[in-house]
Amino acid sequence: MIGITFLAGLMLGILAVFVVQYFVPQKEPTTHGIGQSNVERTETESAHNLPSMTTVGVGKFEQIFDDPSPTEQYQALYNTLSQNNEKELKRWWIQSQKIERASHREIAQHVILQSLTAINPQEALRALDDALMLERDALSRTIFSEWAYLDLDEAISSAAKLAGTQRSVAAEAILKSRDDLSADKRRAIAVQLKREETYLKLISDEEAFQSTTDPGESWNILLNDDVDDLRQMGTLAIVADAWREQIGFEILSKIYHSEFKDYRIKWKLAATIAQGDPALAFEYAQGVSEENEQSYLSEIVVEEWARTDPQAALAAASTFEASSVVAHLEEEIAEVWARTEPYELIGNIELVAQESRVSPLILAFSRISREEPLRAIESLSTVEDSVGSTSPILQRIVNEWSQQQPEAATDWVLDNVDQEDQPLLQSLLKEVLPSLARQDPKKAFEIALKQPVPDFSEGLELRVISQLTQDGNIELALSLLPRVREKNTQEYAYHNIASAMVKKGRTLEALELGRDLEPRLQESYYGRVVQTWANTDPTGLYASLEDLPTSATQTDAVSALFLSNDVSPVLTDDQLEQAKSLLDPDDAARIQTGTVKVNRSIPC
Structure with a gap:
């Protein structure tokens, strides 16, 4: 049988x-x-x-x-x-x-x-x-x-x-x-x-299927062959299901304790087994004594269960003693529910614990807003009593809307959000302006300039500049740069443009651009330039060390080369030592001990 x-x-x-x-x-x-x-x-x-x-x-x-x-x-x-x-x-x-x-x-x-x-x-x-x-x-x-x-x-x-x-x-x-x-x-x-790997897979599959009465032996054959396990997912699933018929849902533990290079294989195999009878699979997972294994298997099972009967999955999850486990599983179930039946999740949100509601509601409203953004916004009132503030949900709605219709989403924000509620207005404009910048960058920039710069933050025009540089529209970003407000906003706008220029091979132009900054801002600017340069063209930076504008920039550059070379070795030890020899002895000593680091904290 x-x-x-x-x-x-x-x-x-x-x-x-x-x-x-x-x-x-x-x-x-x-x-x-x-x-x-x-x-x-x-x-x-x-x-x-x-x-x-x-x-x-x-x-x-x-x-x-x-x-x-x-x-x-x-x-x-x-x-x-x-x-x-x-x-x-x-x-x-x-x-x-x-x-x-x-x-x-x-x-x-x-x-x-x-x-x-x-x-x-x-x-x-x-x-x-x-x-x-x-x-x-x-x-x-x-x-x-x-x-x-x-x-x-x-x-x-x-x-x-x-x-x-x-x-x-x-x-x-x-x-x-x-x-x-x-x-x-x-x-x-x-x-x-x-296609030798194809031959190896066939041979392994043939050997595995020869052991039709011993799935455990077949399992070991598949795990110990020379074939990538991802290529054998179908065979592994067949063997696992046959093994389940012999030993029941203990197969979940067999899968959990098997060694796979790719974590997705273990997850997919366990999920496939759980689909057969999620209630019994959950009962087994809940009875596992080892905490990490229990948590791992329970999460997989309830996610699969939520696709067919989320309310039953929620009821089962509530039987765990630890409240932290219950909250985590409830949120996982609710998020699957939100992706598969968003309206149903919204209508039954009271079944989910208070602390686990926001994330699945964001997902549910996000899916609705892709086709019906205005309906999603109108429906927010139905969950106000369930979550309190709906601002995070509204942010996701307008973000999704802006990716489809940036101008309509932006106009809605400007027409419907109270100008006095600056925190909400600023948060929503941050969501829509990058998308509008792709369609109408000048309009996006003008809208940003009309908004005040919040205390201890940057002006919204930085969002527009960042989007332009990400899209490779460096010339337009440069033309708008003189109108950027406030020193912090201006500094970070320069940084974004500089990084984009270096990635395009326009390093000398990026260095020249920094001369427009006041002296106190130049050090961090040049640090950003050489950091990007070291990551994109370390040999080019190494060859240009003696041409850098300041000794501080030179030190930052050598430090950046050491850091990038640790991740992706390109320069030889002799070249690194030669680079360090250009520095002041004290700076060189600090690089050797790893105490010199370039500035990496740049807002988007």
Whole structure:
């Protein structure tokens, strides 16, 4: 029983190939080594030697698909198409593209392309250009599986001309269909196609599925092979599910304690298991004694549970004794609920603890605002009593709105927010002005200048300058720079522009720009320039150390080079020592002990 279930997922994935091989006698595979086969077919030769049914006119698929059985549909198609030559098969192919039902189109196109491959594989491959993008991989497998039997050499040669995923799919089809070849020959094919990892995955999968009664052994095979686990997610999921049938939801702990290089694999596998019965999975997770494991598994389970029954998930989460655990799980459940059914979450927000409400409400209103921003704003009143201040939610709404309609969102803020409520007005304008700056930068800048500069903060025009520099619009940012207010705002605007200039290779211009600043602001400005320079072009900065404007800037530059070289080594130890020799001995000594650091605190 377990062995059958264990293989169910695999068999579903290869149903088409199974039916093809069952109903269609294959030519004896070539075994002369790579590239030794030489099969000749004429256009009028039948694709398969099956007894013929009543001939169906080209495009008359309806009669074939009247039978509800896919097996009978396959057999009817093979019998019909066996009497067709290349030209007729092409006509069938054209007609098949008009089949609306996906399952029927899939069956028809697989049979047509396999029959066409038997006559002219190159023409079958060209036909893929007319297939739907998401269906091409499966059809390509059909072609190369057949081709590998008819003419292995030609199949390999044609696969080698493909690139990326297309070549990987072809290589996998060839290697799977020619499992009659020795391991060395199959590996040689994979190497020839530069897809050795595909061969290694196939071998590992084959070994794993041989242990149909011992999923634990299969699990260990998959974890200890030389194949990237991400490439084996499907196989790992099948094995994990089979193991669950043996040991129940203890499989969650097996997954948790397994070593994966990519944390996403562990999470996805546990989530897949939890989907089967989240209530029982939660019961198991709650009973785990180790705290970290319990927390990890419980979070995964409630997130999956929340997709189908968030209220039941909330009720289950409340049974934990620790209030901190309950609050965390409730927030996770509510956030999933907000993403899947935002209106439902808003209407049931009282089911969520007070301290866990704001984040999921922000998500829910954010999703609504992408299509109906004004409705989202109008609905805010329904949750005021539940959360108190709705300002954080309103900020997210106008931010989402501004990304779609920056001018409309900005106008709404200016027309509807009380000018006396400066904290709210400033926070909302910070959300919308960057998006408006992309569409109408001058209007955004003028709006920013009309707003007062808050105490201990920067003017809103800094948001506009920052967006312009991020978008590479340096010249416009430079032209607006003289109108930037307040020393702090001006200083940080200079910093943003300087960083953008250095990243574009305009380092000398950035250094020259700093001469416009008053002396007390120049040190931090030049520090920002050399910091960016060290991260983007360390060799260029090293070559220019003696040309820097001040000794303090030189010290900052050498310090920045040491820091960047720790992360991405580019300069040699001798070059670093040479750079340090240019400094005052005291400054050089401080760099050696790591006490000289460049200024990194720059607001956006």
